[in-house]
Amino acid sequence: xxxxxxxxxxxxxxPAQFYIALKxxxxxxxxxPVRIESIRNELPLPRFMALKNDTExxxxxxxxxxxxxxxxxxxxxxxxxxxxxxxxxKQEPKSPPMSPICSPPASPSTYQRIPLSYGYGKARSGxxxxxxxxxxxxxxxxxxxGPSSGNYGAKSALTCSTPNRSLSVEREQQDSSTQYSDxxxxxxxxxxDYYINxxxxxxxxxxxxxSGSVAKNFFTKSKLPIPELxxxxxxxxxxxxxxxxxxxxxxxxxxxxxxxxxxxxxxxxPETLLPEYLQAxxxxxxxxxxxxxxxxxxxxxxxxxxxSRTEKSSAEEVPDNSALxxxxxxxxxxxxxxxxTPLKTIPKEFQHLTVxxxxxxxxxxxxxxKPKLVSYSSTSIEDAMKKGEEPPTPPPRPQxxxxxxxxxxxxxxxxxxxxxxxxxxxPPPPPALxxxxxxxxxxxxxxxxxxxxxxxxxSQAEENSSAKKEVVLVQPPSKxxxxxxxxxxxxxxxxxxxxxxxxxxxxxxxxxxxxxxxxSSKQKRAIQTAIRKNKEANAVxxxxxxxxxxxxxxxxxxxxxxxxxxxxxRPVTVL
Amino acid sequence: PSQCDxxxxxxxxxxxxxxxxxxxxxxxxxxxxxxxxxxxxxxAMGKALVDQRELYLGLLYPTEDYKVxxxxxxxxxxxxMVVDSSNTALRxxxxxxxxxxxxxxxxxxxxxxFYNPGDRIHSRAFDTMVNSMMMQVC
Numbered sequence: 001x002x003x004x005x006x007x008x009x010x011x012x013x014x015p016a017q018f019y020i021a022l023k024x025x026x027x028x029x030x031x032x033p034v035r036i037e038s039i040r041n042e043l044p045l046p047r048f049m050a051l052k053n054d055t056e057x058x059x060x061x062x063x064x065x066x067x068x069x070x071x072x073x074x075x076x077x078x079x080x081x082x083x084x085x086x087x088x089x090k091q092e093p094k095s096p097p098m099s100p101i102c103s104p105p106a107s108p109s110t111y112q113r114i115p116l117s118y119g120y121g122k123a124r125s126g127x128x129x130x131x132x133x134x135x136x137x138x139x140x141x142x143x144x145x146g147p148s149s150g151n152y153g154a155k156s157a158l159t160c161s162t163p164n165r166s167l168s169v170e171r172e173q174q175d176s177s178t179q180y181s182d183x184x185x186x187x188x189x190x191x192x193d194y195y196i197n198x199x200x201x202x203x204x205x206x207x208x209x210x211s212g213s214v215a216k217n218f219f220t221k222s223k224l225p226i227p228e229l230x231x232x233x234x235x236x237x238x239x240x241x242x243x244x245x246x247x248x249x250x251x252x253x254x255x256x257x258x259x260x261x262x263x264x265x266x267x268x269x270p271e272t273l274l275p276e277y278l279q280a281x282x283x284x285x286x287x288x289x290x291x292x293x294x295x296x297x298x299x300x301x302x303x304x305x306x307x308s309r310t311e312k313s314s315a316e317e318v319p320d321n322s323a324l325x326x327x328x329x330x331x332x333x334x335x336x337x338x339x340x341t342p343l344k345t346i347p348k349e350f351q352h353l354t355v356x357x358x359x360x361x362x363x364x365x366x367x368x369x370k371p372k373l374v375s376y377s378s379t380s381i382e383d384a385m386k387k388g389e390e391p392p393t394p395p396p397r398p399q400x401x402x403x404x405x406x407x408x409x410x411x412x413x414x415x416x417x418x419x420x421x422x423x424x425x426x427p428p429p430p431p432a433l434x435x436x437x438x439x440x441x442x443x444x445x446x447x448x449x450x451x452x453x454x455x456x457x458x459s460q461a462e463e464n465s466s467a468k469k470e471v472v473l474v475q476p477p478s479k480x481x482x483x484x485x486x487x488x489x490x491x492x493x494x495x496x497x498x499x500x501x502x503x504x505x506x507x508x509x510x511x512x513x514x515x516x517x518x519x520s521s522k523q524k525r526a527i528q529t530a531i532r533k534n535k536e537a538n539a540v541x542x543x544x545x546x547x548x549x550x551x552x553x554x555x556x557x558x559x560x561x562x563x564x565x566x567x568x569x570r571p572v573t574v575l
Numbered sequence: 576p577s578q579c580d581x582x583x584x585x586x587x588x589x590x591x592x593x594x595x596x597x598x599x600x601x602x603x604x605x606x607x608x609x610x611x612x613x614x615x616x617x618x619a620m621g622k623a624l625v626d627q628r629e630l631y632l633g634l635l636y637p638t639e640d641y642k643v644x645x646x647x648x649x650x651x652x653x654x655x656m657v658v659d660s661s662n663t664a665l666r667x668x669x670x671x672x673x674x675x676x677x678x679x680x681x682x683x684x685x686x687x688x689f690y691n692p693g694d695r696i697h698s699r700a701f702d703t704m705v706n707s708m709m710m711q712v713c
């Protein structure tokens with residue numbers, strides 16, 4: 001069949017080849033000879049059968065396979081899979097999952113790769129056939145698959161591009177396989193697991209929320225246009241509290257993935273994406289719907305925060321900040337394993353900065369946590385991407401300390417600067433790390449725990465995150481300054497910090513004696529990973545910068561609003 | 576015929592929706608002039624700033640038979656609603672409830688992290704809510 005439909009000649013299964021192949025399959029199954037002419041007959045839809053045992057075997061590998069074999073050339077994949085078709089007409093692999101693997105553009109955004117590669121994780125077999133393993137339909141076999149496979153052609157025609165089409169086809173397959181329906185809005189098990197992992201990377205406590213800003217950063221990386229992301233948020237944030245619970249997050253993620261695969265966003269949230277529905281499905285395995293118990297507690301606080309954000313100057317936020325700061329500091333030490341519900345509200349507050357009182361100290365401390373969460377999410381994406389690409393590499397720290405001779409000096413400079421600026425603001429450094437400014441250290445310690453696969457001390461990513469944190473810190477200090485018209489003091493700080501930012505991004509964030517141990521064994525690889533991580537860090541920093549600019553704009557607006565309000569209050573006596 | 580507008584504190588429009596789309600220009604003009612009245616009332620209300628809601632302004636143009644209602648939030652976001660005077664069935668309570676609904680929808684929009692305050696509002700949920708509300712009025 002492969003030969004007949006021309007795939008072997010062309011080297012891949014394009015739409016034409018694919019359709020012909022399907023027709024030929026149907027022909028073969030109906031007993032017609034496998035020839036081009038037979039497709040002219042009126043054929044019933046081809047029936048696809050699956051080998052159940054094969055699917056189970058492959059279930060074990062989705063984690064590694066996510067995006068792992070992503071770059072495998074399409075042709076080899078196709079050929080591998082389709083060699084099977086020659087052998088067994090009756091057991092036809094579902095080819096659509098194969099074709100998407102090639103179709104994603106050569107340079108997809110790394111984030112995009114994840115849902116795509118995730119989708120291939122679904123098309124698990126597609127990944128295994130690296131080894132030319134028999135590629136069987138993973139889905140349970142049913143006659144219903146017949147009509148659904150017929151739908152593939154129809155639905156394929158609807159989407160605009162090949163990648164999208166094949167992906168949507170694949171998605172339909174996946175969904176139909178497990179749900180016996182063509183509902184693209186159902187979240188399958190693998191998808192759910194993936195979403196939950198992503199949620200965990202943003203927020204370790206599955207019972208807590210992902211704050212709006214964290215989620216925004218995360219979903220912005222999907223490179224969907226902002227209005228669409230806004231709409232997705234509207235759909236998925238059912239309780240409209242500005243934060244995403246686990247089911248809300250799954251729904252949002254699912255919508256993002258669907259949109260990237262070419263589906264139009266629905267006007268209302270599909271039933272299968274409702275939090276209640278998703279909760280029943282996805283939380284029971286994890287916890288006994290304890291989510292609802294945690295709802296009332298964070299909800300009112302977040303609600304009040306939202307309203308204070310929009311409506312009043314948040315006098316209550318300041319005392320909350322102090323309480324949260326305590327939690328946040330503990331989190332620093334314990335590496336954010338604690339439920340970050342209190343922390344999650346901090347970024348929201350900072351985003352809108354209606355804090356009038358904002359003593360500089362408190363604000364600065366709070367800012368500490370905001371950047372942590374910000375970098376948390378951005379590094380989580382990096383982590384996910386990196387994880388997807390390859391097993392985590394050892395940190396390039398040792399490399400760094402030697403490749404850049406000046407790093408030690410810069411360390412000292414950084415220390416001086418930040419200590420001068422931050423003396424008294426930051427908690428004492430955790431004992432495990434050298435006496436660098438606690439800013440970067442707390443980041444490091446948190447990153448250590450955050451990345452379970454990296455058992456080593458802080459890595460390049462941490463350096464990046466510490467750099468990011470510096471970037472973020474640069475901006476926030478200037479905010480209260482503007483409010484209090486103390487730009488001079490802040491202005492001094494920012495230039496001090498900014499030169500160090502670029503430096504810290506390349507700095508090893510670890511003490512000297514640790515690097516020495518590992519340095520000898522991993523130099524070359526470490527250099528390359530360091531370079532890559534630097535680039536990623538740059539991209540992240542650029543993004544962060546633009547976001548901060550945006551926030552700056554908003555804060556400006558708020559300030560103007562408050563000033564006009566003030567002026568309006570004043571002339572009352574005059575009138 | 577009626578219209579519903581949302582203005583930000585700087586008095587540029589965040590959202591404008593008219594039910595019958597003809598005569599829209601007249602509505603816009605009406606609304607803009609009413610903004611001045613709104614600002615007047617805000618500054619006059621300076622002492623009792625806690626009372627966030629504003630009473631309807633009454634007939635601005637007796638000839639045109641329009642009633643213009645205003646509403647201001649704590650963050651100085653102004654909602655203006657223009658309704659036909661011929662629609663005498665509309666009572667004050669209904670207007671207030673409509674404003675409350677508008678306000679709630681507006682805060683929901685603010686919860687969306689992808690929404691920047693000061694942007695035009697493109698939220699579909701908001702649109703549907705406003706549409707349904709205005710259908711009731713007309």
